[in-house]
Amino acid sequence: MQKDASVQIDLDDATQIFVDSFKKWTDADCGDGKHPRIKVVNLGPVECKAHEYNKKAGNANVILFHDDVWPHAGAGSTLALTTVTYNVDTGEIYDADMELNGANVEFTTGIDNVLYDLPSIATHETGHFLGLSHSADGTATMFADYMPGSTELGSLENDDIEGICAAYPPGDPIPASCDPTPRRGFESQCNPPEITPEDGSCCTTAPGAPRSAGGSALAALALALGLAAKRRAERTRP
Ligand SMILES: [Zn+2]
Numbered sequence: 001m002q003k004d005a006s007v008q009i010d011l012d013d014a015t016q017i018f019v020d021s022f023k024k025w026t027d028a029d030c031g032d033g034k035h036p037r038i039k040v041v042n043l044g045p046v047e048c049k050a051h052e053y054n055k056k057a058g059n060a061n062v063i064l065f066h067d068d069v070w071p072h073a074g075a076g077s078t079l080a081l082t083t084v085t086y087n088v089d090t091g092e093i094y095d096a097d098m099e100l101n102g103a104n105v106e107f108t109t110g111i112d113n114v115l116y117d118l119p120s121i122a123t124h125e126t127g128h129f130l131g132l133s134h135s136a137d138g139t140a141t142m143f144a145d146y147m148p149g150s151t152e153l154g155s156l157e158n159d160d161i162e163g164i165c166a167a168y169p170p171g172d173p174i175p176a177s178c179d180p181t182p183r184r185g186f187e188s189q190c191n192p193p194e195i196t197p198e199d200g201s202c203c204t205t206a207p208g209a210p211r212s213a214g215g216s217a218l219a220a221l222a223l224a225l226g227l228a229a230k231r232r233a234e235r236t237r238p
Contacts, residue, residue: 003045006065034170058187120153
């Protein structure tokens with residue numbers, strides 16, 4: 001988490017909501033009591049309050065709130081944005097950052113008087129953080145629209161569980177040697193000094209393809225405000 005969290009929710013409460021959200025994905029039941037083979041580790045608060053991926057320096061996979069100004073398009077209709085930088089050949093995630101639109105959205109955390117349910121939005125965004133895209137399944141937590149007043153995205157549906165289990169198939173226990181350090185080291189500050197050569201060794205860019213040296217790409221996925229009540233009506237609970 002970015003250390004300032006939000007005027008709407010303090011660091012401890014925000015951290016707990018995101019810890020709980022990640023746990024829903026890592027605890028997903030893939031069958032036979034098995035779970036996705038991934039571990040999420042909280043490395044503590046960071047200073048940097050911006051999405052960035054440093055090709056030549058350390059990084060943080062940060063979750064932050066923009067309380068004053070939403071710096072991206074769609075300020076009035078975007079609840080949150082998660083940007084994932086990944087290797088286009090292997091799918092390896094190099095960096096993931098999550099931004100929440102505190103400037104335009106009034107988040108709530110309880111089950112009474114729900115406005116924009118932060119646990120729901122956090123669960124959707126942590127799905128992106130782990131590499132999932134949007135689902136066309138209107139019942140799924142990874143469906144792209146959120147209906148104000150709903151807490152339903154806070155629980156995973158079958159489509160979500162199938163997605164995370166396919167992305168991280170269950171297997172042997174994760175070894176203790178598995179290292180959660182971000183790419184090129186954990187860095188709390190923005191724009192740290194360069195420490196290593198850039199990813200990749202050459203620099204071919206096909207015309208029209210915004211592909212950087214080293215073959216990494218960005219996927220930015222926004223959770224939008226739902227405009228129809230269709231989804232709520234179609235959604236059923238087991
Ligand atoms: Zn989304």
